Each structure stands twice: as structure tokens, then as C-alpha cells.
Amino acid sequence: xxxxxxxxxxxxxxxxxxxxxxxxxxxxxxxxxxxxxxxxxxxxxxxxxxxxxxxxxxxxxxxxxxxxxxxxxxxxxxxxxxxxxxxxxxxxxxxxxxxxxxxxxxxxxxxxxxxxxxxxxxxxxxxxxxxxxxxxxxxxxxxxxxxxxxxxxxxxxxxxxxxxxxxxxxxxxxxxxxxxxxxxxxxxxxxxxxxxxxxxxxxxxxxxxxxxxxxxxxxxxxxxxxxxxxxxxxxxxxxxxxxxxxxxxxxxxxxxxxxxxxxxxxxxxxxxxxxxxxxxxxxxxxxxxxxxxxxxxxxxxxxxxxxxxxxxxxxxxxxxxxxxxxxxxxxxxxxxxxxxxxxxxxxxxxxxxxxxxxxxxxxxxxxxxxxxxxxxxxxxxxxxxxxxxxxxxxxxxxxxxxxxxxxxxxxxxxxxxxxxxxxxxxxxxxxxxxxxxxxxxxxxxxxxxxxxxxxxxxxxxxxxxxxx
Amino acid sequence: xxxxxxxxxxxxxxxxxxxxxxxxxxxxxxxxxxxxxxxxxxxxxxxxxxxxxxxxxxxxxxxxxxxxxxxxxxxxxxxxxxxxxxxxxxxxxxxxxxxxxxxxxxxxxxxxxxxxxxxxxxxxxxxxxxxxxxxxxxxxxxxxxxxxxxxxxxxxxxxxxxxxxxxxxxxxxxxxxxxxxxxxxxxxxxxxxxxxxxxxxxxxxxxxxxxxxxxxxxxxxxxxxxxxxxxxxxxxxxxxxxxxxxxxxxxxxxxxxxx
Numbered sequence: 001x002x003x004x005x006x007x008x009x010x011x012x013x014x015x016x017x018x019x020x021x022x023x024x025x026x027x028x029x030x031x032x033x034x035x036x037x038x039x040x041x042x043x044x045x046x047x048x049x050x051x052x053x054x055x056x057x058x059x060x061x062x063x064x065x066x067x068x069x070x071x072x073x074x075x076x077x078x079x080x081x082x083x084x085x086x087x088x089x090x091x092x093x094x095x096x097x098x099x100x101x102x103x104x105x106x107x108x109x110x111x112x113x114x115x116x117x118x119x120x121x122x123x124x125x126x127x128x129x130x131x132x133x134x135x136x137x138x139x140x141x142x143x144x145x146x147x148x149x150x151x152x153x154x155x156x157x158x159x160x161x162x163x164x165x166x167x168x169x170x171x172x173x174x175x176x177x178x179x180x181x182x183x184x185x186x187x188x189x190x191x192x193x194x195x196x197x198x199x200x201x202x203x204x205x206x207x208x209x210x211x212x213x214x215x216x217x218x219x220x221x222x223x224x225x226x227x228x229x230x231x232x233x234x235x236x237x238x239x240x241x242x243x244x245x246x247x248x249x250x251x252x253x254x255x256x257x258x259x260x261x262x263x264x265x266x267x268x269x270x271x272x273x274x275x276x277x278x279x280x281x282x283x284x285x286x287x288x289x290x291x292x293x294x295x296x297x298x299x300x301x302x303x304x305x306x307x308x309x310x311x312x313x314x315x316x317x318x319x320x321x322x323x324x325x326x327x328x329x330x331x332x333x334x335x336x337x338x339x340x341x342x343x344x345x346x347x348x349x350x351x352x353x354x355x356x357x358x359x360x361x362x363x364x365x366x367x368x369x370x371x372x373x374x375x376x377x378x379x380x381x382x383x384x385x386x387x388x389x390x391x392x393x394x395x396x397x398x399x400x401x402x403x404x405x406x407x408x409x410x411x412x413x414x415x416x417x418x419x420x421x422x423x424x425x426x427x428x429x430x431x432x433x434x435x436x437x438x439x440x441x442x443x444x445x446x447x448x449x450x451x452x453x454x455x456x457x458x459x460x461x462x463x464x465x466x467x468x
Numbered sequence: 469x470x471x472x473x474x475x476x477x478x479x480x481x482x483x484x485x486x487x488x489x490x491x492x493x494x495x496x497x498x499x500x501x502x503x504x505x506x507x508x509x510x511x512x513x514x515x516x517x518x519x520x521x522x523x524x525x526x527x528x529x530x531x532x533x534x535x536x537x538x539x540x541x542x543x544x545x546x547x548x549x550x551x552x553x554x555x556x557x558x559x560x561x562x563x564x565x566x567x568x569x570x571x572x573x574x575x576x577x578x579x580x581x582x583x584x585x586x587x588x589x590x591x592x593x594x595x596x597x598x599x600x601x602x603x604x605x606x607x608x609x610x611x612x613x614x615x616x617x618x619x620x621x622x623x624x625x626x627x628x629x630x631x632x633x634x635x636x637x638x639x640x641x642x643x644x645x646x647x648x649x650x651x652x653x654x655x656x657x658x659x660x661x662x663x664x665x666x667x668x669x670x671x672x673x674x675x676x677x678x679x680x681x682x683x684x685x686x687x688x689x690x691x692x693x694x695x696x697x698x699x700x701x702x703x704x705x706x707x708x709x710x711x712x713x714x715x716x717x718x719x720x721x722x723x724x725x726x727x
Contacts, residue, residue: 272658272659272704272705273656273657273658273659275704276656276659276700276701276704276705277656283699283700283703284703286700286703286704287703287704287706290703290704290705
């Protein structure tokens with residue numbers, strides 16, 4: 001098989017992360033001869049989605065000390081040299097997994113009602129910066145958990161080599177949205193099948209064994225990703241026809257954590273019908289919020305109302321519109337999703353992005369790929385393959401072949417075989433360290449995945465009730 | 469240029485996507501193929517049509533007649549004549565056995581759903597559904613209420629479905645309380661749903677009848693609740709007509725003050 005494999009390509013793409021896959025698909029679509037390889041046996045690299053067992057394997061893999069890849073050897077022409085590549089799993093630190101349920105099913109039903117919600121936590125911390133703090137919400141203090149989780153999910157993976165891709169802005173925005181909702185909505189999905197069984201009787205107590213049997217029911221994302229329904233990524237998926245390879249689900253609600261010790265989860269009123277039915281805002285606030293949202297929707301048509309505010313903080317502008325603290329929280333934290341210090345223009349732009357995406361596919365502005373975010377890179381790969389791109393997984397590369405004088409890449413070496421290419425695309429995490437800017441201190445992203453057997457929103461509401 | 473304000477729009481969910489797509493063909497190729505496909509469909513349709521007309525002329529209302537009309541109507545549910553012929557055929561073959569006849573009619577209900585999939589605003593299809601329900605020995609009303617719910621979800625202003633809903637409610641003795649709840653849900657989903665507000669104004673006097681001397685259209689307790697809802701709606705979006713119309717009805721029978 002390997003003998004038949006062509007060794008000359010116009011573009012070789014290394015690693016099947018989302019950005020790499022977009023590049024591969026685009027190159028194949030315009031008729032380039034593409035080879036796309038990945039050292040793993042799954043697609044997606046840091047964008048992958050796993051079954052429960054798959055996630056465990058991933059934890060084992062990235063926590064194991066990596067075996068050094070031998071630089072490899074092949075016949076070199078004069079003026080060529082081999083350059084070793086980096087091991088991408090160095091990007092992760094402090095990964096661990098914790099169970100909060102027994103290993104085996106309990107023999108008899110316990111008289112105590114189940115109180116601990118989270119079942120398992122997988123905490124990958126991405127990026128090599130030293131300032132990463134691990135956020136591990138403990139199951140005994142559930143009100144704190146959602147906040148910690150949500151805040152630990154911060155935009156952008158730090159080291160993607162290819163920057164000027166069309167969806168880049170979308171990524172920032174979309175990933176930021178995960179701040180508010182990913183854990184809640186995801187756990188809803190994975191728990192829905194379970195809750196059906198529970199309806200008939202008392203709360204089921206889960207064990208590791210039982211959960212692992214259902215391993216394939218889980219889609220655990222390394223990088224959960226929500227898409228703005230009207231955002232550039234969705235437009236790209238439609239215009240490239242790639243949307244047909246993936247099933248999407250419209251997120252059913254947006255939740256936000258309203259501060260302090262006695263804080264609670266609130267449903268964010270995003271659409272008009274939400275504003276109408278919500279009891280989280282008062283009558284007068286309803287009018288203020290609607291007026292403000294309508295204004296944001298077409299804010300650039302009223303430059304005269306903005307003039308004096310544009311260079312000032314967004315929060316000041318909201319105050320000038322007489323929005324109450326309650327409303328300001330909803331707008332800055334959940335709708336615009338900007339930090340406290342955000343400028344007015346940024347805030348308005350983000351709010352508008354949220355609003356224009358409303359109603360396209362449902363009552364919230366977000367789409368989620370039904371079987372995990374890992375579907376997205378795979379869908380781009382599929383388009384690439386349809387246009388004759390060649391895919392090989394479990395194909396590690398040992399080094400690059402570089403022209404010593406001009407420092408242009410001539411190809412690469414993989415398992416003793418040499419492939420030549422005109423262009424090589426790889427993420428910064430694969431790239432030889434000497435080609436990367438040295439002094440750049442990379443920010444880390446802390447992520448945690450929580451598995452729970454109930455809805456986060458209802459969970460908190462019930463707890464509040466039982467406390468009071 | 470004014471773009472549609474998506475902030476207000478409530479669309480259905482995206483269609484489920486299909487696995488395994490082939491390479492995209494060029495548009496010229498596609499167009500030719502489409503044309504050929506259409507011509508073939510046309511031929512089939514016309515052949516079926518003449519067959520059905522022949523059968524009607526000779527009054528041979530057999531299995532084949534039913535089968536052909538079903539196929540033709542699935543392709544074009546707006547053909548009233550075909551619905552008429554179908555009813556003639558059904559009556560001609562009507563069994564005295566109630567069970568058998570019910571089974572046939574159940575089949576009709578399924579067939580109509582297929583036609584509504586093609587066009588959910590087909591006069592003929594909705595009319596045929598009424599006819600079927602009237603002919604049932606024991607009409608399955610409960611399922612029909614659910615069917616209305618799902619079609620109103622699809623298009624909340626589908627007046628065919630609203631008409632049919634009233635027909636079903638009358639036939640099934642569905643409690644107006646339940647209908648009131650249904651209208652509430654529709655309004656909460658989209659407060660511009662004028663049909664739902666109107667329906668509410670018809671139901672409220674039945675559920676909460678006012679005392680004979682009252683100037684109000686509904687009992688006071690209910691009136692206050694309804695007023696609250698209208699105020700919430702109006703504060704949410706004062707530019708929307710529907711709650712104002714409802715409000716006018718709600719307070720419209722106030723006694724006029726002395727001049």
C-alpha cells in the first residue's frame with residue numbers, strides 16, 4: 001500500500017486541527033494536490049471529541065512522558081538538512097481526571113438521596129505558560145462549580161500557526177460564548193438518555209463501570225465550540241457545502257451566573273419572547289432592555305446618539321441608557337460577553353453579533369455540532385478528501401527537509417519515507433521550536449469538563465430551594 | 469434598504485442533514501438533469517390523471533383508483549377534483565363493517581399527513597381531513613389536537629390549521645381550559661401571534677364567564693390576570709399591534725361614563 005502512495009504534493013498539511021483542516025479543504029477545493037497527515041488515530045488534535053474511554057486514553061497519553069521521536073534518516077542532496085519537529089502534547093500541562101462515583105455499582109440502594117452532582121472531571125490545561133491555575137470545583141460546593149468552570153474557559157488556543165483564516169474572528173467570538181454555557185448545555189445532552197431511564201423511579205446512582213459501558217454515548221470535547229448562527233464560520237460551512245456533512249443543534253437556552261455568595265444561575269432573556277416571559281427582570285426593565293437591544297441591532301444608523309460614548313467604556317454607555325445593574329449584567333456578561341473594561345464600540349459590535357444570530361435557527365443565537373466540536377475539522381477533511389486530498393492517520397513525522405541556504409521547506413520525513421511538497425502547513429505546536437518567536441510568553445487556557453447526571457440549571461434551583 | 473429584522477424572526481429548526489455526499493456537479497449538468505427529471509415526472513402525472521378520469525367515467529372505483537389518486541395528490545395536494553374522485557371511490561367501496569371502515573379512514577389520515585408535508589396550506593387536504601373525521605364511527609380526536617399543535621408550531625398563522633383546530637375542539641369536546649393554555653403557550657412563544665390572542669378572546673368568556681351584571685367580558689379575577697399579561701407584552705414591544713387589539717377587547721365593554 002505504502003509503495004503506491006505518491007510522494008510528491010503541492011501542499012502537505014500536518015495535524016488535523018480545525019485550522020489545518022480548513023486550509024487542507026481550501027487547497028483541495030482549488031485543485032491542489034494535498035496530503036494531510038496526523039500522528040494520532042483520531043481527527044482533530046486539540047479540537048478532538050472523544051467517547052468516555054477515548055477521553056481517558058487521551059488523559060493517559062498526554063500525561064505519559066513522550067518517547068522522543070528519532071530524527072530519522074534519509075539520503076539528502078547537497079545543501080539539504082533535516083530539522084526536528086516538536087511534540088505537540090508538550091502543550092498540555094496539569095491534565096487530570098477525577099471520579100466522584102464508586103468503581104462498581106452499589107449492591108443495595110443507599111438510603112441517602114444522591115447529593116453530589118458531578119460524576120467525573122477531566123481537566124486539561126492548555127498552553128505552556130507557568131501561570132495556569134487549575135480550577136477544580138468540588139462536588140460538595142455545587143454553587144461555586146458552574147462559575148469556576150465557565151470562567152476557566154477562555155478564548156483561543158495560543159499556538160495556531162495559520163492566522164489569516166476567514167473564521168479566525170469567529171473563533172474568538174464563538175469560543176468566548178462558551179464562557180456562559182458550554183458545561184450546562186453539554187451535560188444536558190449527555191444526560192438526556194440517562195434521565196429517561198430515571199423517570200420511572202428514584203434517582204439512579206451511577207458507577208464508573210456502568211458509565212464506561214455507555215462510553216460511546218459521550219462526546220467530550222477538548223475545545224467545546226459554539227457557532228454564531230449568523231457568524232462567519234456558519235456562512236463558510238454553508239457556502240462550502242460542508243454543513244451537509246455535519247448535524248447541528250440549536251442551543252436551547254443561555255445561562256448566566258449572577259454573582260456573589262448567594263448568587264444563582266439565571267436564564268438570559270435573549271429573544272423577544274424570552275423578554276416577554278422572563279420573571280428575572282421587572283416590567284420597566286423589560287422596556288429598557290428591549291429598547292436597548294433594538295438600538296444595538298442597528299446602532300450604526302444612529303451615530304449622533306453614540307458620538308460622545310464611542311471611546312468610553314461600554315458600561316458607561318449602558319448606564320447612560322439608564323440600564324439597571326441587573327440588565328447591565330445580562331448585557332455585558334451574557335449577551336455582549338465583553339469584560340468589564342471593554343470599550344463601547346466593542347460592546348456594541350459583540351451585542352449586535354449576538355442579536356443578528358438570533359432566530360435564524362432557533363431562539364438562541366448558537367449552534368452546536370450535534371456529536372461534538374470534533375465534527376467540524378472532520379467535515380473539512382471530508383471535503384478535502386472528496387476533492388482528492390489524501391488522508392493518513394497514525395502517521396508521525398520525524399523531521400522536515402529544509403534547504404540549508406534559503407531555509408525553504410522542501411518536504412518532510414515520515415517513517416523513513418520522504419515526501420516532497422511546495423507548501424507545508426502545520427500548527428505552531430508541531431513546528432520546530434527554532435522557527436517560533438522565542439520571547440513570546442504564551443497565555444494558557446484552563447478547561448474543565450464536568451459530567452453530571454442532571455441539568456445544571458435545575459440542579460442549582462433545587463439546591464437553593466432545599467437550603468432555604 | 470431595510471434588511472429583515474432577524475431579532476424578531478422565529479424560524480423552524482434546520483433540516484436534518486444527510487450523511488455521505490457526492491462531489492458537486494457543474495450547474496449546466498445539474499440543470500439538464502433537473503429538466504429531464506421534471507419532464508419524466510410530468511409524463512407520469514399526466515398518465516395517472518387520464519387513468520383516474522377514465523375510471524371515473526366508467527365508475528370503476530377500485531383499489532387502483534385509490535392508489536393512483538393517492539400518488540397524484542402526494543405530488544400535488546391542491547387538485548380538488550382528485551380529492552372529490554377519491555371521496556367517491558372511498559364511499560363506493562365503504563364497508564359495512566365498522567372496524568374495516570375505520571381502518572380505511574385511518575389510512576386516509578396518514579395519507580393526508582403526507583400531502584400536508586408537500587403543502588401545509590392545501591385547502592383540499594384540510595377539507596378532506598374534516599370529511600374523514602366526520603365519517604369516522606369513533607373519531608380519534610385526541611391525536612388531532614396534537615396534530616394541530618405541531619402544524620401551528622410549523623406556521624403559527626396557518627389559518628387552515630386554526631380552522632381545523634376549532635373543528636376538532638368542537639367535535640372532541642376538548643376543554644376550553646386546555647385550549648386557553650395552548651393559546652398562552654403560543655403567545656409566549658411569539659407575542660405577535662394575533663390568531664392566538666384572538667382565540668384567547670373567544671375562550672376566556674367560556675372559561676371565566678362574568679356575572680350577568682358585569683360590564684367586563686370576563687370574570688374580574690381573570691380580567692386582572694389578562695391585563696397583567698397584556699401589560700408585560702406591551703412593555704416588551706409597544707409597537708406590536710396584537711396585544712393592543714386584545715386589550716381593546718378586554719376593556720372595550722366598559723360602561724360609558726355620564727356625559
